[in-house]
Amino acid sequence: MPETTTATTTDGTAGADPAKRSLGTGPGRLLVTLYGVFTVAAASRSLYQLIAQFDRAPLAYSLSALSAVVYGFITFSLVRGGEGARRAALGCCALELLGVLGIGTWTLVDPAAFPDATVWSDYGMGYLFIPVILPVTGLIWLRRSRRA
Incomplete structure (x- = not known):
């Protein structure tokens, strides 16, 4: 459940703290x-x-597991x-984008x-390129939500 706190606004009324x-x-x-x-x-x-199937493509399967942890x-x-x-999500989205591109x-x-695909193979082509679009969208949302 998201944390919420009350803060006094400039007009002296109590309201939800936008940072929370x-x-x-x-x-x-x-x-x-x-x-x-x-x-x-x-x-x-x-x-x-x-x-x-670990012996078939250990690197690919391990990287897919890492992507699941990041997600x-x-x-x-x-x-x-x-x-x-x-801030944590911002750092993880940046890491995710680097991972997808790398x-x-x-x-x-x-x-x-x-020998077998990962979630991030070919920039996420097997997932309609959503793995490369998602972190970019996430970074934009996280930057905009900071100003809200």
Whole structure:
């Protein structure tokens, strides 16, 4: 449940502290939904692959598990709200974007290193490029929510 506190506004009335409002409200609700879906998708896929097929592509499956952890942390931060959670989500979205760009480039340059795809392979092409769009959208939302 998001933290809320009351603060006295400039006119002397009590109201919700905007720094503690949930990042998952308004347009952020769509981000929470998408990150939640990607958390479940990446976690379930990588868990199965790590258990049943690890010897086939350990690097790819481990990177998919890492992406699930990143997605889960961002989801949690967006739901939690507050300035600390916003900063943590901002850092994770930046890390996610670097991961998508780095792994996406790596899979194109050295396809032999990835006998099976990760969530971030080919910039998320297997997921309609949502993995590369999501962190950009998240970074924009997190920057805008700071000013609100």
